[in-house]
Amino acid sequence: MNKPIHITSEIGKLKTVLLHRPGKELENLMPDYLDELLFDDIPFLEQAQVEHDRFAQLLRDKEIEVLYLEDLAAEAIADPEVKAAFIEEYLDEANIRGTELKALIHDMLSSMTDMRELIDKTMAGIQKVELPELKNKGLADMIESDYPFAIDPMPNLYFTRDPFATMGHGVSLNKMYSVTRRRETLYGKYIFKYHPRFKDADVPLVYDRTETTRIEGGDELILSKDLLAVGISQRTDAASIEKLAKNIFDKNLGFKRVLAFDIGSERKFMHLDTVFTMVDYDKFTIHPEIEGDLTVYSISQGENGELDIKEEHETLENILNKYLGINNVQLIRCGGNNLTAAAREQWNDGSNTLTIAPGEVVVYDRNPITNKKLEEAGVKLNYIPGSELVRGRGGPRCMSMPLVREDI
Numbered sequence: 001m002n003k004p005i006h007i008t009s010e011i012g013k014l015k016t017v018l019l020h021r022p023g024k025e026l027e028n029l030m031p032d033y034l035d036e037l038l039f040d041d042i043p044f045l046e047q048a049q050v051e052h053d054r055f056a057q058l059l060r061d062k063e064i065e066v067l068y069l070e071d072l073a074a075e076a077i078a079d080p081e082v083k084a085a086f087i088e089e090y091l092d093e094a095n096i097r098g099t100e101l102k103a104l105i106h107d108m109l110s111s112m113t114d115m116r117e118l119i120d121k122t123m124a125g126i127q128k129v130e131l132p133e134l135k136n137k138g139l140a141d142m143i144e145s146d147y148p149f150a151i152d153p154m155p156n157l158y159f160t161r162d163p164f165a166t167m168g169h170g171v172s173l174n175k176m177y178s179v180t181r182r183r184e185t186l187y188g189k190y191i192f193k194y195h196p197r198f199k200d201a202d203v204p205l206v207y208d209r210t211e212t213t214r215i216e217g218g219d220e221l222i223l224s225k226d227l228l229a230v231g232i233s234q235r236t237d238a239a240s241i242e243k244l245a246k247n248i249f250d251k252n253l254g255f256k257r258v259l260a261f262d263i264g265s266e267r268k269f270m271h272l273d274t275v276f277t278m279v280d281y282d283k284f285t286i287h288p289e290i291e292g293d294l295t296v297y298s299i300s301q302g303e304n305g306e307l308d309i310k311e312e313h314e315t316l317e318n319i320l321n322k323y324l325g326i327n328n329v330q331l332i333r334c335g336g337n338n339l340t341a342a343a344r345e346q347w348n349d350g351s352n353t354l355t356i357a358p359g360e361v362v363v364y365d366r367n368p369i370t371n372k373k374l375e376e377a378g379v380k381l382n383y384i385p386g387s388e389l390v391r392g393r394g395g396p397r398c399m400s401m402p403l404v405r406e407d408i
Ligand SMILES: NC(=O)NCCC[C@H](N)C(=O)O
Pocket: 037, 038, 039, 156, 159, 161, 162, 181, 217, 218, 219, 270, 271, 273, 274, 392, 393, 394, 395, 397, 398
């Protein structure tokens, strides 16, 4: 049987990918709470969906199987017992004040018979005004603040790159940095455990959402079948990378080494893939700020199974030459050589390319300088609009989780 997860590079021809079409969760964004919800503005949902549909159709036109998180999650909880367990866990993690309110919402969700509607509702969040019974049952005192939500939305779900990361035949089911995104990983837990496509494939988990230290998929890059690159960033703790490496080696995923790149903890460089992506055998997009000497920790498995960790100070070219055997590394600078353009286009995810085959990528049309540099380097570009989607600070790589790629 073909494995449902097979990822041995960043550039192998993409065969199956997981997306989430932005839903009502974007209409539960409010200016007062943008910071906690990790958004810089409020997208126009209908236009964001038009843009996202263009993205999905472009992938289908390239014979890539497009799966949606919301469909897999709905199919995973089809069994009544699994549905009940999902609702319990979802409510436990939803930070609901008051037992009555929780019981009311539990009944509302449990009575839903369409699993897709149930999943959509759990993603969108629940406004208190959706629970008119609250007033009737004298629970009005539960509305003790003008905070409008009984359960918060999860607006970052369309960035399917981060809650879990596929590598080899396995999955890193992540512990996310922020409370708002931590809840997103529950869908992955149920999909890999109960969905027919995955449950009998014994998908090895090399990280778990219950871990104490954080890691996000935007920091996890599969540079080859032997080599993983992970960013130490605002979102990913160094300790998590040690745990990930130990699990990867112990579960024989096939990787021989993990390179941890320290990219600092600024939000604009929130993940390694916002400043560095692989677009061809020897071509990489980068942000100028990660050129020059980098601090890299090279992690491999020692004779007795312990981790062997070496600190290195090297340029990216030398690191890629040494560990990937690439002689003529081509670094394609986001924004060209202009610092202002680099800042603008990195902010709008000019470096965050999704590679769909060696030398072929999907990019936002809104970063013309970076796109021109990619074209001049001989990379084939497929453009998608991103005016609304980018307001969540993510690009084509952020909005996709590859499940199957051809080997290179
Ligand atoms: N891999 C990525 O760079 N994902 C982008 C995530 C954007 C989201 N608003 C966040 O802050 O987590």
